[in-house]
Amino acid sequence: MEESQDITVNAGDIARLAAVGRAAVSNWRRRHDDFPQPVGGTTSSPLFSLPEVASWLRRNGKPFEVSLGDLVWQRLRTSVDDLRLGDLVGKVGVFLLFLHREPGAWREHGARSLTGLATATADLPGSADPRLDDPVLLRLVAELAAEHGPLDAFEFLCERYVEAHSRRLAVTRDDVAALMHRLAAQEGGTVLDPACGVGTLLLHADSSLGQEINETNALLTAVRLLLRGSRARIVAGDSLRENGLAGKTADAVVCDPPFNERAWGYEELTGDPRWEYGLPPRGESELAWVQHCLAHVRPGGLVAILMPTAAAGRRPGKRIRGNLLRTGALRAVVTLGPGGSDLWLLRRPDGGRPPSQLLVVDAGEDLSVVEPAWRAYLGDPEAELSGESRTVRIIDLLDDEVDLSPARHRPQQGGQDFTRDFTEALEMFRDTSATLSDAPPALELLGERQDLPTTTVGELAKAGLITILQAPPRMSADEGPLPVLTTDDTVLGTAPSGGTVLDPALVMVRPGDVVTTVLGVVRVITRSGAALGPQLTLYRVDRQRLDPDFLAGFLRSADAARIHPGSSRLDVRRARVPMLPLADQRRYGTAFRELFALEDRLRQTAALGETLIRLGFDGLVDGHLRPCDQGV
Numbered sequence: 001m002e003e004s005q006d007i008t009v010n011a012g013d014i015a016r017l018a019a020v021g022r023a024a025v026s027n028w029r030r031r032h033d034d035f036p037q038p039v040g041g042t043t044s045s046p047l048f049s050l051p052e053v054a055s056w057l058r059r060n061g062k063p064f065e066v067s068l069g070d071l072v073w074q075r076l077r078t079s080v081d082d083l084r085l086g087d088l089v090g091k092v093g094v095f096l097l098f099l100h101r102e103p104g105a106w107r108e109h110g111a112r113s114l115t116g117l118a119t120a121t122a123d124l125p126g127s128a129d130p131r132l133d134d135p136v137l138l139r140l141v142a143e144l145a146a147e148h149g150p151l152d153a154f155e156f157l158c159e160r161y162v163e164a165h166s167r168r169l170a171v172t173r174d175d176v177a178a179l180m181h182r183l184a185a186q187e188g189g190t191v192l193d194p195a196c197g198v199g200t201l202l203l204h205a206d207s208s209l210g211q212e213i214n215e216t217n218a219l220l221t222a223v224r225l226l227l228r229g230s231r232a233r234i235v236a237g238d239s240l241r242e243n244g245l246a247g248k249t250a251d252a253v254v255c256d257p258p259f260n261e262r263a264w265g266y267e268e269l270t271g272d273p274r275w276e277y278g279l280p281p282r283g284e285s286e287l288a289w290v291q292h293c294l295a296h297v298r299p300g301g302l303v304a305i306l307m308p309t310a311a312a313g314r315r316p317g318k319r320i321r322g323n324l325l326r327t328g329a330l331r332a333v334v335t336l337g338p339g340g341s342d343l344w345l346l347r348r349p350d351g352g353r354p355p356s357q358l359l360v361v362d363a364g365e366d367l368s369v370v371e372p373a374w375r376a377y378l379g380d381p382e383a384e385l386s387g388e389s390r391t392v393r394i395i396d397l398l399d400d401e402v403d404l405s406p407a408r409h410r411p412q413q414g415g416q417d418f419t420r421d422f423t424e425a426l427e428m429f430r431d432t433s434a435t436l437s438d439a440p441p442a443l444e445l446l447g448e449r450q451d452l453p454t455t456t457v458g459e460l461a462k463a464g465l466i467t468i469l470q471a472p473p474r475m476s477a478d479e480g481p482l483p484v485l486t487t488d489d490t491v492l493g494t495a496p497s498g499g500t501v502l503d504p505a506l507v508m509v510r511p512g513d514v515v516t517t518v519l520g521v522v523r524v525i526t527r528s529g530a531a532l533g534p535q536l537t538l539y540r541v542d543r544q545r546l547d548p549d550f551l552a553g554f555l556r557s558a559d560a561a562r563i564h565p566g567s568s569r570l571d572v573r574r575a576r577v578p579m580l581p582l583a584d585q586r587r588y589g590t591a592f593r594e595l596f597a598l599e600d601r602l603r604q605t606a607a608l609g610e611t612l613i614r615l616g617f618d619g620l621v622d623g624h625l626r627p628c629d630q631g632v
Helices: 011-018 022-031 050-059 068-079 082-101 103-120 135-148 150-164 174-184 215-227 285-295 315-326 367-379 415-434 457-462 487-492 548-556 582-622
Strands: 046-049 190-193 207-212 231-236 250-255 297-307 330-335 342-347 357-362 389-393 454-456 466-470 482-485 498-500 514-517 522-524 536-541 576-578
Touching (some): 068 135, 082 103, 082 150, 082 215, 285 297, 285 342, 367 389, 487 514, 522 582, 548 582
Parallel strands (some): 250 297
């Protein structure tokens, strides 16, 4: 195609367009002398001509198709460097908004209709003139909009842009964004986000206000919202230092602010009227954002703001946390997952009686528990909650620390629930630990060490007794209907927990395959139907000449893992394996299999023991248990 003549692609682009992993592209470059040579880029990240790559792939019978959207995206990436890519995507967004608002103008007048663009897009932040000097790009974008609609066309380009700049752009997870909107916003109300980024938190609102420090991202947000038909006003600038929405209040505020910013304006904002609950300490920028959000929501309106977990207990912020509790502004603290953010839910005081309880929720990975707990709390803040949610008396929190961390206020279990959980944990621990004494295999102690003739795994592979297969470094999708055996599954001995879509490059496991991780964990597969996951290696043996459990045992041995002193990695090809008849291999294999089973049982017993210990401590502390002279 003429439109693709000047377009370049990198290895990742080729992998995506050809629906393979990046390792496959590396293999093509290494194994095929006629693979196109780089036309630009760097040694570590070379660029290739898209037409040359497409021609090579078709000559070699490899499926390859460049969609119109990919053609637009690759032309964008080729037109400017990465630092200016966002500006160009924003300009394309302005053009798409013009096509959305004046659909007939382009069809009738083409590029001449751009004279009316500034008038049609005057409500956008900054200059509305895209100044696109590439007529081919304009035509391709117009064709993409005609095929998919301006909104879907722009969302496609925004998605690609976020992927390309994932290390620079902090984007709120879609499920968290949707949850925050449901918890705080009312149908038909105006929602404000003072740190809106690329607009993720405002996409569910019919009427929006937003501010974003980065002018490019502010423009992207405005286009995304206006293409959806939202009544939106987005301004560019620093919300804390240059409040572009001063005097504006919304029905709800949602915010995912930057964390740990020391240069947030402490010196120049010392006397700011927004600090109704106290001057935020220099190192507590997040508490400045909390008060900024409260200043922009109507009395009685709700705020949902993501906060670092440390903000719930850091000592410098205790005065402000205490004031937020005393006035009834802070209503809930929700932990959204291990290592993730906390979600604070606040309500601007409206003169009513403040609640006496704070809702704390330890949601973990299950966000579905948050909304029912919040609705129940709003209906009756004094009601008892179950599961991972509870209410804590505010007077009990107003101590010398004012620590609001949900982990510190783990909900006490009801009597019947605790009795069931403790009894089950105790019985399972006793049953599992009772079998350990009979679990070791019958092994004969020799008077002297027995030396056996050995060979290496590499030599066995050369002789055809072992086929070594490596999983692709990346899957074509993170989720899908095809099960994937992951590294964690291999370590824990659990069923395949990953998912992907069918791909010819995948390695499918079979019963009897030996799988290893890079750190030396070894597992013999007993079921088929799953794909081998990244960072795993598979050893498929000729079972007429080599027993898989025999091989796994020697790979698991300490000698195999210490081939390179000081290294934690398993150099399996150099691991030594005894040369024994198949019948003797199977005897060894049976013993190794029993040792592997014992290892799994010990791991399970340890996990059950940790549960029993936790319940024991909790029960003794909260009054469900007490010591007795003769044991439990």
